[in-house]
Amino acid sequence: MSRWRPPSPGSTAIITREGFERLKAELDHLWHVLRPEVVKALAAAAAEGDRSENAEYIYRKKQLGEIDRRARYLSKRIPSLKVAEGAPGDRGMVFFGARIKLENADTGEILHYRIVGPDETDAKLGWISIDSPLARAALKRRVDDEFLAELPGGPAEFAVIAVDYD
Numbered sequence: 001m002s003r004w005r006p007p008s009p010g011s012t013a014i015i016t017r018e019g020f021e022r023l024k025a026e027l028d029h030l031w032h033v034l035r036p037e038v039v040k041a042l043a044a045a046a047a048e049g050d051r052s053e054n055a056e057y058i059y060r061k062k063q064l065g066e067i068d069r070r071a072r073y074l075s076k077r078i079p080s081l082k083v084a085e086g087a088p089g090d091r092g093m094v095f096f097g098a099r100i101k102l103e104n105a106d107t108g109e110i111l112h113y114r115i116v117g118p119d120e121t122d123a124k125l126g127w128i129s130i131d132s133p134l135a136r137a138a139l140k141r142r143v144d145d146e147f148l149a150e151l152p153g154g155p156a157e158f159a160v161i162a163v164d165y166d
Contacts, residue, residue, distance in 0.1 A: 011118035012130050015081045016097055019120030023081075027074040030067055038064050077119065087165035094141045096130055099164045102138070105146065105157035115139075134158075 015023070038060055045057035088095045094115070102111045111126075115138070118129040128135050137149035138160065146159045 013077075013080050013082055013117075014084055014096060014130065015117035015119055017083055017085060019117055020078075020081060020083050023074060023078055023119060027071060027078065030071045030074070035064070035067050035071070038067060081117070081119070091165055092142055092163060094138045094160065094163055097165060099166070100138060100160060101162040102158045103161055105159060110161070111158075 042060040099114045116127045
């Protein structure tokens with residue numbers, strides 16, 4: 001049995017202005033603050049002698065690799081992103097950047113989401129990726145529209161209660 005896996009589908013290269021600024025700040029922090037600290041600690045750990053049994057050296061090498069991996073990803077991803085500015089012409093329809101209020105038709109539960117780019121999702125804030133099944137199903141819907149979303153737990157029916165872009 002091989003370990004080969006098909007490549008994951010590419011994510012949509014769109015982001016809000018706030019998310020774009022956060023990614024740039026993260027890259028700057030990684031490159032100018034965090035990485036020099038880890039390199040300095042790595043050099044100190046390497047100076048202690050035998051590296052094969054030096055836990056501090058092993059940990060810092062791993063940490064440096066994680067920082068470099070994230071910085072490399074961000075430095076390639078940031079230039080490819082398109083920043084979505086402003087609200088759409090039709091503010092009554094669900095598009096990227098919308099804050100939506102949905103009602104689950106099965107449970108009656110009221111849900112609040114904001115549709116954002118894949119690089120800025122945050123479940124605690126209710127920010128869902130435009131690539132998510134729920135966001136894809138909600139796009140171009142209006143208030144009082146009902147739609148079916150194919151979620152990982154099975155299909156679910158929702159109704160749009162409100163759409164806002166503030």
